[in-house]
Amino acid sequence: MNLLCATDITVQAGVDRLVDPVSLSLPKGRAVTVLGESGSGKSLLAQAILGSLPKGLVASGRLQVGDDVFDPAHPQGNRVLWGRRIAVLPQEPWLALDPLMRAAAQVAEAHELVAAHPAPKAQAYVDLAALGLDGAGDRFPWQLSGGMAQRLAFAAARAGGAKITVADEPTKGLDADRRDDVLALLRQGLADGGLLTITHDLTLAAGLGGEILVMQGGTVVERGPAARVLSAPEHPYTRALVAADPAHWLRRMPAAKTTDVVVAKGLTVARGGRPLFQPVDFTLSPGEILGISGPSGCGKSSLGNALLGVLPYQGEVWRDPTTPRLGFQKLWQDPPAAFPARITLRLGLEDLIARHQIDRARIAPLLDRLKLSPDLLDRLPSAVSGGELQRIALMRALLLDPVLLFADEPTSRLDPVTQAETINLMTSIAKERKMAIVLVSHDRALLHATCDKVISLQMVDTQRCADFRQDHS
Structure with missing residues (x-):
């Protein structure tokens, strides 16, 4: 029995086709996973099915959910499916959560209004506890870490009891243990439902099984059973995707130890x-890369913010007094929070150039090195993929010539190939410019292949750490 059938789904922007015809079916008890590089059309395909494409993009094809047929060209029709028949797990939890509503209330609202649960509030706390969010029910989203907010969005989306789940990067920003928890929950939902997942996470794709579609440039270049695609890929891009897993990277040669940029004692x-x-x-020297690991909520981002001088801390932090004020820069874990939502990316860069008297001729070479089209700058932040927006954030930081760059999960939105290219670019620039980097990641293999040294933070008080929002000062 197919819960969902999508036939010849395409996406166009005027005369330009962004997604070539894609057909897929979602049987009960099965998973379909879409892999591919940032900007390949993965999320656009999911948005076309859901009826949530950005303004200016038009879908076509045929969508059948159960016995009901919908026209993707008229998205208002299939939006009635949201919550009740299709649960949507968005890529950006901050855009899906109400910042003025406490965590438990957001989950309870879905239980009450969508599923008509007799005890919505009690069930909300049960759901949160199952996702490791004990004690977070009375917190607002802005008081949660990125990983915690992702889990809250997961709980709220699933509360309506829908049989079909569309998950866009559901494990983004989660440590290995939490990723395994989410995988277990997704697989549990397959008992009587179906799952369509958009992800860069090869481990998640392998764990879900079912069918994998690999997209590149808006086209499905390979598809088949998950075990076969990941163990014996046929298309060159799929082979590159699998080979780019950080577990296969060669370890970086350590940077030469010179003078110190930052010294921390008892921090x-x-x-x-x-x-x-x-x-x-x-201690951290010019060109040196320090990796920070640890479970979600333990304070990794807080440590970096303390180094930047934007968060109170205990202990001692010495910063080289000869470093300019703008020499300490940050890459945010959630780039949408770092860009004005209502102005184009180009206008934002022009403001930066004017404010700090930067040579605009530096932009084109950086765009080329980061494999970004100049046309992206004419869009709003919401109109580019998460991976593209993160690379634009990296470009913006590099324009300020940082001496120390705090990179908070900078590749969490990137596919393995683009992640490897971006990390290689960052490490190359660190070496060329003698720029120190503090790199936060849940991926231990990435850290050990990339960093000169790695610190694993140890929690002091599990409950208090879980309640503390680590992403903003």
Whole structure:
């Protein structure tokens, strides 16, 4: 029995076709996973099925959910499916959550209004506890870490009881343990439903099984059973995708130790008078890369913000006094939060250029190195993919010539090939410019292949750490 059938789904922007015809079926108890590079059309395909394409893009084809047929060209029709028959797990939790509503209330609302649950509030707390969010029910989304917000969005989306789940990067920003938890929950939902997943996570794709579609440039270049596609890929791009897993990377040659940019002694960040993580000591030299790992909510982002001087801390932090104020820069984990939503990316860059008297001729070479089309700059942040927006954020930071770059999960939105290219670019620039990097990641293989040294933060108080929002100061 097919819960969903999509036939010849295409996406166009005027006369330009962004997604070539794609057909897929979602049987009960099965998963379909779409892999591909950033901007390949994966999310556009899902948005065409859901009826949530950005303004100016038009879908065509045929969509059947159960016995009901919908026209993707008229998206208002299939939006009635949301919540009740199709649960949507968005890529950006911050855009899906109400910043003025507490966590448990957002889940309870779906239980009450969509599923008509007799005890919506009690069930909401049960759902949150199952996702490791004990104690977070009375917090607002802006008080949660990126990984915690992702899990909250997951709980709210699933509360309506829909049989079909469309998940856009459901494990983005999660550590390995939490990723395994989400995988288990997704697989549990396959008992009586179907799952369409858009992801860069090869481990997740392997764990879900079912069918894999690999997209490149808006076209499906390979498809087949997950085990076969991931173990014996046929298309050159799929082979490159599998080979780009950080577990296969060669270890980076360590940077030469010179003078110090930053020295930390007994450094920790406290909440309510209690430290989030055990105090750490380290030094960081020009061109050196320090990796920070640890479970979600332990204070990784807080440590980086303390180094930048934008968050109170305990212990000692020495920064080279000869470094200009703008020499300390940050790449945010969630780039939509770092860009004005209502102005084009080009206008934002022009403001940066004017404010800091930057030579605009530097933009074109950086766009080329980051494999970004100049046309992207004429769009709003919401009209580019998450991976493209993160690379534009990297370009913006590099225009300020940082001495130290705090990169908070900078490749969490990127497919493995683009992730490898971006990390290689960052490490090359670090070497060329003698730029120190503090790199936060949940991927231990990536850190050990990339960094000169890695610090694993140890929680002091699990509950307090879980409640502390680590992404913003």
